Amino acid sequence: MKTKMKAVVATGYGSPNVLKVQSVAKPVPKADQVLVKVMTSAATTADAMMRTGKPYLTRLFIGLSKPKTGIPGTGFAGIVEQVGRDVSKFQVGDRVFGETAFGFKANAEYLAIPENGIILHLPDTIDFSEASNFCDGHLTSYNFLKEIAKIKKGDKVLINGASGALGMSAIQIAKHLGAEVTGVCSDRNVGLIKSLGADYVIDYYKEDFTQGKIQYHYIYDTVGKSSFEKCKKILMEGGTYLSPVLSFPLLVQMITTSFLKGKKAKFQATGTNKEAKLRSMLAEVVSIYKSGNLKTIIDRQYPLEKLAEAHAYIDAGHKKGNVIIYNA
Numbered sequence: 091m092k093t094k095m096k097a098v099v100a101t102g103y104g105s106p107n108v109l110k111v112q113s114v115a116k117p118v119p120k121a122d123q124v125l126v127k128v129m130t131s132a133a134t135t136a137d138a139m140m141r142t143g144k145p146y147l148t149r150l151f152i153g154l155s156k157p158k159t160g161i162p163g164t165g166f167a168g169i170v171e172q173v174g175r176d177v178s179k180f181q182v183g184d185r186v187f188g189e190t191a192f193g194f195k196a197n198a199e200y201l202a203i204p205e206n207g208i209i210l211h212l213p214d215t216i217d218f219s220e221a222s223n224f225c226d227g228h229l230t231s232y233n234f235l236k237e238i239a240k241i242k243k244g245d246k247v248l249i250n251g252a253s254g255a256l257g258m259s260a261i262q263i264a265k266h267l268g269a270e271v272t273g274v275c276s277d278r279n280v281g282l283i284k285s286l287g288a289d290y291v292i293d294y295y296k297e298d299f300t301q302g303k304i305q306y307h308y309i310y311d312t313v314g315k316s317s318f319e320k321c322k323k324i325l326m327e328g329g330t331y332l333s334p335v336l337s338f339p340l341l342v343q344m345i346t347t348s349f350l351k352g353k354k355a356k357f358q359a360t361g362t363n364k365e366a367k368l369r370s371m372l373a374e375v376v377s378i379y380k381s382g383n384l385k386t387i388i389d390r391q392y393p394l395e396k397l398a399e400a401h402a403y404i405d406a407g408h409k410k411g412n413v414i415i416y417n418a
Contacts, residue, residue: 103143132165163196189225243268251313387411
């Protein structure tokens with residue numbers, strides 16, 4: 091008889107109500123895999139979007155009528171409980187963290203992941219709650235700002251959605267890279283965003299940043315609530331609009347501007363990078379964290395059984411930083 095574990099399963103696409111706590115088979119690690127006892131996992135805006143199955147284009151990758159993997163979640167932190175016979179980098183008892191990318195399955199008591207996947211040893215200075223979200227806010231924003239935009243000292247960067255997990259990470263990483271940073275958020279989060287290093291803050295209740303007179307080298311729209319078309323006039327010549335939120339118009343604009351000189355629109359799913367590159371970037375993020383230039387801001391924590399409640403909170407649109415899921 092197979093050993094069971096507790097997990098949350100997405101029974102279809104839709105509201106948070108599609109997320110059900112179930113008893114499922116505990117994974118058995120293959121020869122090249124490690125079995126991780128998940129201490130904490132992430133619940134992210136991206137997870138919530140994928141739960142809805144929208145935009146429909148994403149279903150080509152995650153399942154047409156319902157999620158292929160069933161168990162949601164990508165970011166995790168935990169302890170190695172078992173290793174496959176060919177594993178040499180990890181041993182039982184190691185503290186680890188990482189990302190399952192399109193493999194999902196992190197919102198569970200256990201997960202199996204290849205030792206050459208996106209998994210690193212967890213430094214003693216980082217706790218499980220912080221670590222489970224490293225690959226959402228920190229890694230994604232590092233990828234967009236350092237690898238894609240190649241931000242350098244003196245660049246002017248505007249971050250839309252500055253109070254979310256991606257936005258808070260982006261402010262700190264952009265400042266670490268030497269940029270002049272403007273954050274866009276609501277009035278109640280202005281103080282927090284300034285405390286993270288933003289040089290200027292725009293309250294979206296009082297001002298439409300796309301109608302401003304200041305131009306930027308890069309606009310990083312972490313929430314996808316603006317667009318390349320709206321932002322074009324506040325982009326410097328040769329400037330770039332970046333967003334991790336896929337839409338059909340953005341896809342078209344990205345393709346079109348790639349063939350033309352001038353202002354660009356760019357999208358990338360960070361998880362589509364090769365695992366070796368993602369591990370390397372994640373190690374760089376840890377280095378920035380250790381230097382004191384990067385903090386993980388935690389908004390709320392929920393037990394695994396209340397993942398649906400966590401998704402409902404994310405859907406409400408008032409999340410400040412990261413939402414953590416813990417196994418009691």
